[in-house]
Amino acid sequence: MTETKSLIDAKIEKLSHVKYLPLYDRIEEIKKTGRNILENIDPLGTIISQESFIPLSDVKFRITNMLKKWEYVELYAEAAFGSHWEKLLDKKWVSAPAREGYAYKTLLPMGVFLNITPATDNVGVALSTMLDLLLAGNSVLLKPSTVANKGAFHMLKYFTPILKNFVDIVTSDAREVISISVGNEDLYGVIYTGTSKAGESIASLCAGKQVRYIGEYESNNIILILDDFDPIDAVNILGHAVRGYNGLACACVHIAGIQEKNYQTIKTKIIEFAKIVNKSPTDPSLPETLLGPLLDQKLALGCENLIKRAVDAGSKLLVGGNRHGNHIELTILEGFPNQIAYEFEGPHCGHIYGPVLFIDKYDKILHWSIHACEGRRGYSLRNAILSKDILKIMEISKILPSAIDTTNIFHFDPLGPWHGMKRSSTAPGAVHLVTEVVNTKYLFIAPKEAILSSSLL
Numbered sequence: 122m123t124e125t126k127s128l129i130d131a132k133i134e135k136l137s138h139v140k141y142l143p144l145y146d147r148i149e150e151i152k153k154t155g156r157n158i159l160e161n162i163d164p165l166g167t168i169i170s171q172e173s174f175i176p177l178s179d180v181k182f183r184i185t186n187m188l189k190k191w192e193y194v195e196l197y198a199e200a201a202f203g204s205h206w207e208k209l210l211d212k213k214w215v216s217a218p219a220r221e222g223y224a225y226k227t228l229l230p231m232g233v234f235l236n237i238t239p240a241t242d243n244v245g246v247a248l249s250t251m252l253d254l255l256l257a258g259n260s261v262l263l264k265p266s267t268v269a270n271k272g273a274f275h276m277l278k279y280f281t282p283i284l285k286n287f288v289d290i291v292t293s294d295a296r297e298v299i300s301i302s303v304g305n306e307d308l309y310g311v312i313y314t315g316t317s318k319a320g321e322s323i324a325s326l327c328a329g330k331q332v333r334y335i336g337e338y339e340s341n342n343i344i345l346i347l348d349d350f351d352p353i354d355a356v357n358i359l360g361h362a363v364r365g366y367n368g369l370a371c372a373c374v375h376i377a378g379i380q381e382k383n384y385q386t387i388k389t390k391i392i393e394f395a396k397i398v399n400k401s402p403t404d405p406s407l408p409e410t411l412l413g414p415l416l417d418q419k420l421a422l423g424c425e426n427l428i429k430r431a432v433d434a435g436s437k438l439l440v441g442g443n444r445h446g447n448h449i450e451l452t453i454l455e456g457f458p459n460q461i462a463y464e465f466e467g468p469h470c471g472h473i474y475g476p477v478l479f480i481d482k483y484d485k486i487l488h489w490s491i492h493a494c495e496g497r498r499g500y501s502l503r504n505a506i507l508s509k510d511i512l513k514i515m516e517i518s519k520i521l522p523s524a525i526d527t528t529n530i531f532h533f534d535p536l537g538p539w540h541g542m543k544r545s546s547t548a549p550g551a552v553h554l555v556t557e558v559v560n561t562k563y564l565f566i567a568p569k570e571a572i573l574s575s576s577l578l
Contacts, residue, residue: 155191230258240266378486
């Protein structure tokens with residue numbers, strides 16, 4: 122089913138007139154909804170797994186992780202806005218610094234946002250971004266990918282009756298929805314998660330209509346493994362970071378730099394890890410499945426082609442590399458050739474979609490990450506640094522061109538920020554999304570002397 126212009130406009134108008142919900146009522150409804158979704162994670166996870174081919178265990182892990190943000194919503198708000206978060210998010214005035222007179226500030230909802238989520242993670246991204254929009258007092262018109270949107274519809278079934286007033290969903294072609302929505306005066310903003318090429322096109326449309334635009338794009342994350350880190354632990358983190366969500370999640374890692382001492386051990390063990398994964402069932406609904414098929418043939422053929430180009434350019438195929446229909450084996454390649462590295466630079470860099478990992482020497486990958494992408498597109502969303510030395514991790518993190526660095530790719534802190542750096546995101550690095558979807562209101566009370574000094578009477 123696709124919506125007509127009149128129906129989309131009607132949905133936006135309805136969302137724009139929904140009655141303001143005080144902060145603690147919002148929080149209560151958010152937490153109830155989070156619990157409802159968690160209690161129904163089995164049927165929801167099954168639907169998502171069936172339509173996206175992501176292993177059920179990965180889907181349930183992802184949803185559970187995202188719902189922690191809903192559970193700890195008060196702490197998340199405090200992390201974003203500091204100790205005055207309650208007053209600010211409830212439209213109450215808070216004193217602000219002023220040299221002369223008195224100053225106050227508060228936060229006001231922006232209004233209706235169109236929230237466009239990717240086929241590879243419709244529900245996970247929706248849960249993450251919608252929390253911020255609803256916490257801020259906004260309403261949401263959700264646009265999941267047309268390729269896999271049943272999970273998004275099913276998710277909304279578990280929203281509380283009150284919270285449902287703040288959310289609606291559209292299913293038409295994304296270009297049609299964007300064109301209609303951006304032209305609607307009641308739409309305040311657009312949040313888009315997907316490719317940078319499509320994102321820049323949407324941003325241009327939004328700019329022409331003075332609609333707020335927030336974009337989160339693809340990236341090529343790296344993992345750096347230092348000699349002091351246990352090689353077995355490193356392989357477990359690395360293996361799950363490349364095969365998780367079939368290698369399609371924005372947090373996945375596809376490029377690893379390994380220091381010399383443990384290089385051979387990690388190389389041997391990651392091959393063993395891949396062989397175990399490749400022997401597991403490919404049916405995503407089975408609990409023992411570790412890697413499912415890719416979403417469509419285009420992704421699978423693109424991944425297969427990348428592997429062939431890499432081997433032709435000098436990479437050594439260590440394990441995997443075969444395509445069975447839309448299923449790509451977990452593939453480990455040794456060597457990250459310059460020809461392939463160059464593809465991941467440029468204004469619309471290539472992105473690895475699928476369970477493919479390049480391993481190479483630590484210094485080469487670190488140098489590529491820092492220098493090869495200067496002035497170009499290749500900035501990461503989230504890199505991993507594996508070391509026992511926290512001070513060493515801190516020093517390396519300062520020089521990596523990424524918004525967020527971690528020591529375990531798929532372990533997210535529910536209070537943590539969002540976004541990427543430079544062209545991997547429209548944000549100025551790691552910030553909480555909720556801070557970008559509120560209007561700051563500032564009030565200045567001038568001193569009596571200022572009035573007297575300008576008096577002509």
